[in-house]
Amino acid sequence: MATMTNPIERNEFRHHFVVVHPLDDAPETKVDTDSLGPMPMTMSVRVSLLSLRAYLVLMMLLVLYHVLDLAKVFG
Amino acid sequence: MSDKVLTLPAAGLETEVLPVRGRVVKSKWARDLLTFLMVFGPGLIVMVADNDAGAVSTYSQAGAQYGTHLLWVVLLLLPVTYFIQEMVVRLGIATGKGHAAMIYQRFGKWWGLFSLIDLELVNFLTLVTEFAAIDLALNKMGVDPRIGVPLVAAGLVLIAVSGSYRRWERTVVFLCFLDLAWFVIAFWLRPPVAQIVRGSLLPSMPAGGLTPDLMFLVIAIVGTTVAPWQLFFQQSCIADKRLRFADVKWARLDTFLGACITITVAGCMMIAGNASRVHGFTFTDPAQMAMDIGTFSSGFLKNAILLMMINAAVLGTTAISLSSSWAYGEVRGWPHSLQLPLRKAKGFYFVYLVSVAAAAGVVLIPRAPLQLIILGVQVLAGVMLPSAIIFLQLLLNDKELLGEHANRPWNNLVNWTIIIVLFALSLILAAQVAAPKLFPAA
Numbered sequence: 001m002a003t004m005t006n007p008i009e010r011n012e013f014r015h016h017f018v019v020v021h022p023l024d025d026a027p028e029t030k031v032d033t034d035s036l037g038p039m040p041m042t043m044s045v046r047v048s049l050l051s052l053r054a055y056l057v058l059m060m061l062l063v064l065y066h067v068l069d070l071a072k073v074f075g
Numbered sequence: 076m077s078d079k080v081l082t083l084p085a086a087g088l089e090t091e092v093l094p095v096r097g098r099v100v101k102s103k104w105a106r107d108l109l110t111f112l113m114v115f116g117p118g119l120i121v122m123v124a125d126n127d128a129g130a131v132s133t134y135s136q137a138g139a140q141y142g143t144h145l146l147w148v149v150l151l152l153l154p155v156t157y158f159i160q161e162m163v164v165r166l167g168i169a170t171g172k173g174h175a176a177m178i179y180q181r182f183g184k185w186w187g188l189f190s191l192i193d194l195e196l197v198n199f200l201t202l203v204t205e206f207a208a209i210d211l212a213l214n215k216m217g218v219d220p221r222i223g224v225p226l227v228a229a230g231l232v233l234i235a236v237s238g239s240y241r242r243w244e245r246t247v248v249f250l251c252f253l254d255l256a257w258f259v260i261a262f263w264l265r266p267p268v269a270q271i272v273r274g275s276l277l278p279s280m281p282a283g284g285l286t287p288d289l290m291f292l293v294i295a296i297v298g299t300t301v302a303p304w305q306l307f308f309q310q311s312c313i314a315d316k317r318l319r320f321a322d323v324k325w326a327r328l329d330t331f332l333g334a335c336i337t338i339t340v341a342g343c344m345m346i347a348g349n350a351s352r353v354h355g356f357t358f359t360d361p362a363q364m365a366m367d368i369g370t371f372s373s374g375f376l377k378n379a380i381l382l383m384m385i386n387a388a389v390l391g392t393t394a395i396s397l398s399s400s401w402a403y404g405e406v407r408g409w410p411h412s413l414q415l416p417l418r419k420a421k422g423f424y425f426v427y428l429v430s431v432a433a434a435a436g437v438v439l440i441p442r443a444p445l446q447l448i449i450l451g452v453q454v455l456a457g458v459m460l461p462s463a464i465i466f467l468q469l470l471l472n473d474k475e476l477l478g479e480h481a482n483r484p485w486n487n488l489v490n491w492t493i494i495i496v497l498f499a500l501s502l503i504l505a506a507q508v509a510a511p512k513l514f515p516a517a
Contacts, residue, residue, distance in 0.1 A: 017106040018097035021113045022317045023240060023414065030171035031476055039181040039473055049182075052462050053189060059458045067451045071444055 114325035116244045117312040120394060121160060121305050122333030123251040126340055127391025128208030129201070129452070130299040131361045131384055134341045137292050138348025139358030143267070143274030144281040148293055149341045152300045155493050157334040159464060162471045162490070163306050164326045165480045167313030173411075174310040175402035178466055181473065190466065191406055193459050198304055198399045200452040202434035205388040205395070207445045210438050211362040212384040221439060227385070228435040231392055236424055238416035240315055247393060253386050254340055260379055261343035264350040264372065271346065287507060294504040297497065298457040300341070304398040306467055311401035315412050323480075347380065392431060400426040454504060461498040468494065 041049075068074065100106050126134075137145045163174070170177060175194070179187030206224060213223040234246045273279075281289065309330075318326055348364060356367040361384055369377025397413075400423050404411025409422040417424050437443055468490050471482040482490070 016099050016101055017103070018099055019106055019109045019113065020097040022319060022322065024096040025317070025319065027317065028319050031169050031478070033170050033172060033177070033180050033476065036180070036475060038183050039469070039476075045469070049186065049465075052465065056189075056193070056459065056462055060455065063451060063454045063458070066454075067447050071447055 110322075111325045111328060114318060114322045115329045116248060117309050117316060117318075118160065118164070118326060118329030118331070119251050119333040119336070120244070120247050120312065120390075121309040122156065122330065122337040123254050123340070124247075124308075124390040124394035125156075125300065125302060125305055126254065126337050126344075126387055127201075127299075127395075128205045128384060128388040129391075129449070130341065131208070131344055131387045133292070133295045133299045134344035135348035135351075135361045135364050136358050137296060138345030138350075139352045139356070139364060140292065140348075141281040141289070142349045142352060143270050143345065144279055145293065145296065146271065146274040146342055146345060147276065147278045148296055149300070149338055149345070150275050152297065153334055153338045154489075156301050156337070157331055158486075158489055158493065159301060159467070160305065160309055160330045160334070161327055162467055162482070162486070163309045164313065164330055165323065165477065166467070166470055167310035168318050168320060168323055168326065169477050169480045171314050171317070172310075173314050173401050173405040174307040174467070176405035177310075177470055177476075179406055181470060181476065182466065186466075187406060190463070191402055193463075194303060194307055194402055195399055197452065197455050197459060198395050199430065199434060200448055200455065201302075201304070201395055202392055202430055203437050203445070204449045204452055205392045206435045206438040207449065208361075208388045209385050211360060212365075212381045212388075215362045215366055216378065216381050224435050224439055227389065228431050231389060231396070231431050232428055235393065235397065235413065235427055236417050238414070240413040243393075243413050244316075247390065250386055250390050251336075254383065254390070255336070256379055256383055257340045257343035257347075260376060260383070261346040263376055264347060264368070266346045266349075271342075275342070287511075290503065291507055294457060294500045294507075295453055297500055298453060298460065298504065300337075301460060301497070302456055303459050303463040304395050306463055307402050308394050308398035311398065311405070311411075315401070315414065392434070396427050396430040399430050400424070457501040457504040459501075461494055461501055464490070464494050464497065 098109060100109055134149070166174070166177065172180075175187065175191055178190045206228075209227050210220040210224055213220045235243055237243065283289070313326065347368065348358065350372075351358065351364050351367045354367070354371050356364070358364060362381060365377045365380035365384070368380060401411055403409075403426045404420070404423040407422065410420040411423040412420060415423070437448075438445065468482075468487070471477065471490075472487065474481045
């Protein structure tokens, strides 16, 4: 954790606080997402996501057809 | 509060000593206030930018057609929009990475690619609607859009390429505060206070009952208040600003204040629409509404509404274009930060530039089918929102990734309820547009 809200231990700053802007602060350690790899998913989650994807593709095609129809592309 | 600036080695870094610039304050309240002001930004920007050109059009249309009857719908969306963005806050702070990067890493390239394509497609179409609104407002103000639109586009590029996150954030926060002019506009129009309180707190059905038009508008209000790009934008913005774990509560407060402002401003837009309705005008678009209001009030109000339309579109454009650039940069592994100068993040800024320039260019094409694009955007955004939130929900339940910052059971209950309602609404919206014959007119 960086120094953001920690009171400074020096005598002259004993009753003071130092506030540091996030961009001026030292980088803090975050979750190491690179080492985690892909999320383990159960079969039901996979199937749900695939169904969702299929639904989205279908709806996109439907919307595209409707917009082209409104634009009188199909005469 | 002292102006003293202290530079000291960062704590906790034993191998490397980095200088940290801090501001010294004497009291806890000053520390809290200053910390909040330093963290403040991403939450306000994502919320206020959500009141973009499409939102101005939707909310003012709702007011113009149904008066103050739909104010309660907007108020109901305050917790919805806050809960969704609060999840983004936790995810962004815990990982220090953007939403697109997280989907790629945790769900794999296949899902990541789909999410990215969805985002870039809807974002680009939304950007076209932002510039369409700028074109419309400039026209009504007597400015030639062939000059005005490229100038606005150039300004949008300039505020992002300065190589300083802080400079960009300050400029955009200033534009967000300009949005408060909607309060002045609403107040000036002598709002019916009792009617507003009733419309906000007591759900009621407008005269005519639940017609397909009313249903469409309610769905449009929901769709415009919670948009997929917001998830990507705020998480990347938090990562770019390098918010820390200790900032979570302040980032939540930032998001909550932003949500309160955006919902109240949305109410003001409805009040403006209501004023034009009371004077017998029929709504066509917000620019025409401004002209109508100008006939029974001052010219100042007319110009203020037109300028606020442009401001809304500018805020929407910078946030949406950045969500595209950040997402693309994260996925491609390019340097992607507003802190970087142009020469060090060419790809990132190139995507931003192309997004802005292409959308502005489409608007300037004579006889471009803008109305069709606007319609398509509303439907696509509505259709894609629930799926975007499902990825967010899965990530927020990933204990391996988030640990103590993962969702709690009550978070999940609230969020799944929101997802189910949004899913049902998006299905109705898509069906209404794709197969209007299924919904006979009242």
